[in-house]
Amino acid sequence: MPDSIPDNQTVPAEVVVKRPRLLWLDALRGLALIAMATYHFSWDLEFFGYLAPGTSTEGFLRLYARAIASTFLCLAGFSLVLAHYPKLRMEAFLRRFAVILSAALAITAATWWFTPEGMIFFGILHAMALGSLIGLLFLRLPVVVTLIAASAAMVLPSLYRSTTFDTPWLWFAGLSENLPRSNDYVPLFPWIGALLVGVALARVLVDQDWLGRVSRLPDGPAWLRWAGRHSLTVYLLHQPVLIALVFLVSHVVPPPAADPVQSYIGSCEPACAAQGNTTAVCQAFCACTLDRLATQGLLEPLQSGAILPDQDERILALASECTARIQTTP
Numbered sequence: 001m002p003d004s005i006p007d008n009q010t011v012p013a014e015v016v017v018k019r020p021r022l023l024w025l026d027a028l029r030g031l032a033l034i035a036m037a038t039y040h041f042s043w044d045l046e047f048f049g050y051l052a053p054g055t056s057t058e059g060f061l062r063l064y065a066r067a068i069a070s071t072f073l074c075l076a077g078f079s080l081v082l083a084h085y086p087k088l089r090m091e092a093f094l095r096r097f098a099v100i101l102s103a104a105l106a107i108t109a110a111t112w113w114f115t116p117e118g119m120i121f122f123g124i125l126h127a128m129a130l131g132s133l134i135g136l137l138f139l140r141l142p143v144v145v146t147l148i149a150a151s152a153a154m155v156l157p158s159l160y161r162s163t164t165f166d167t168p169w170l171w172f173a174g175l176s177e178n179l180p181r182s183n184d185y186v187p188l189f190p191w192i193g194a195l196l197v198g199v200a201l202a203r204v205l206v207d208q209d210w211l212g213r214v215s216r217l218p219d220g221p222a223w224l225r226w227a228g229r230h231s232l233t234v235y236l237l238h239q240p241v242l243i244a245l246v247f248l249v250s251h252v253v254p255p256p257a258a259d260p261v262q263s264y265i266g267s268c269e270p271a272c273a274a275q276g277n278t279t280a281v282c283q284a285f286c287a288c289t290l291d292r293l294a295t296q297g298l299l300e301p302l303q304s305g306a307i308l309p310d311q312d313e314r315i316l317a318l319a320s321e322c323t324a325r326i327q328t329t330p
Contacts, residue, residue, distance in 0.1 A: 019082060019211060023219035025075070029228030030220070032071045037238045039065050043183075044239075044246045049255035053266025069124055069186055070194040076128050077198025080135045085206060088136065101129045103236055115183060117274075122172045123184035125235075130172070130188060131195040143200045143207075150196035156189045166276070178276040260299055264290055281326060288322035 043056040055061065084093060104125035111120040120126075138146045157174055165175040174187025205211050219225060227234050265286055272282035293299040298314060301307045309315045 020215060022082070022211070022215055022217075023225055024214070024217040025078070026225040026228035027218075027220035029072075029075055029231050030224035030226075031228075032068060032075065033227050033231055033234050033238070034224075035064070035068045036072070036235070037242065039068060040239050041242050041246075044242050047243075048246050048250050049258055050246075052259075053262055069127075069191065072124060073127060073131060073186075073191055073194035074198035074201075076131065077135055077195035077200075078202040079198075080132055080195075081139060081199055081202035081206060084136070085139045085203070088139070093132075093136075097129060097132060099232065100125055100132070103232060104129055106236075111183060117271075118181055118183040120182055120184045121168075121180075122187060123182070124186045126172070127186040127188070127191050128195075131192050134192060135195055135199050138196060138199050139203075143203050146196050146200040146203070150193040150200065152193075153188075153196065154190040154193035157187075178273070178278075181270055181274045260303055261290065263303060264293070264299065284326050284329070285322050288325060289319055292318040292322065 039056070039061065042051065042061055045051045046053065046056045056065075083089065104123070107120050107123060107125060111118065138149065161175050161177050163177045164170070165173050166178055168180070170176070171180050172187055174189040174191070179185070205214060268286035268289065269279075269282045272285055273279065277285070290299070293302060293315075296314065296318070298307065298312075298318075302309060302315065307315065309319075
């Protein structure tokens with residue numbers, strides 16, 4: 001409290017705490033953007049055929065993507081406290097919320113148009129928008145309560161799932177028995193946990209009056225801080241730029257010819273899973289249909305588009321045979 005205000009007087013409601021901008025926070029957000037761009041670049045290379053199907057969603061890259069999403073959400077929770085604690089600035093919050101929500105809906109519309117089979121219906125921006133609303137409820141709660149809620153959110157999907165959440169209107173929760181296919185799926189659970197960790201961390205720094213100490217942390221080069229300060233703009237623009245670059249390169253250095261077997265499995269299994277089947281069922285079904293397609297010489301014309309799977313009687317017949325075989329196999 002400023003010295004000019006006697007202890008027996010209250011601070012007017014209009015007084016808003018103004019804190020110096022943490023330059024290292026901008027730099028950290030900028031680093032997260034660079035990490036996200038490198039991950040999306042691997043996705044683009046896979047999409048254009050330079051990497052094998054499934055590369056960007058398996059192994060190290062899968063963990064890398066989760067670490068990046070966790071970092072962004074944690075930073076969002078941290079920034080929420082800096083901007084709206086101890087007093088909520090409702091107009092500023094609603095303005096920022098509207099921008100993020102609009103960007104999220106624009107991404108949903110764009111991916112529905114260009115890649116409907118992997119439409120982003122609840123990605124990182126959707127998670128930030130909903131998470132910021134929920135985060136408001138924890139701004140004034142004890143830090144220990146926030147950390148308990150964060151821990152519960154993180155473990156909930158591994159303890160409880162239900163077919164009740166299989167409806168598209170509840171996919172955002174992340175508690176479905178059969179998870180939907182999407183190029184960027186960041187559901188409420190467990191990801192709200194990362195945002196709440198950021199809320200708790202910032203609350204500790206503010207309540208203990210440690211912001212002055214951490215403000216002296218290294219803040220990196222100016223261009224990195226600029227990227228972090230304009231993170232939403234950079235986020236929206238980086239992927240179209242990367243796709244355009246890979247597209248241009250593909251005309252100069254075409255990707256290697258795809259392995260027909262891997263290409264078929266890479267498209268068959270996700271399509272099968274999207275219909276609500278288990279991983280084991282999809283693996284068995286795709287292996288069965290692949291064997292029959294190869295035996296009958298139909299694999300190449302199917303992948304080239306010479307025959308259509310939903311119109312060719314031979315394709316429909318072998319799919320029915322494999323379905324019946326799987327259903328009768330113990």
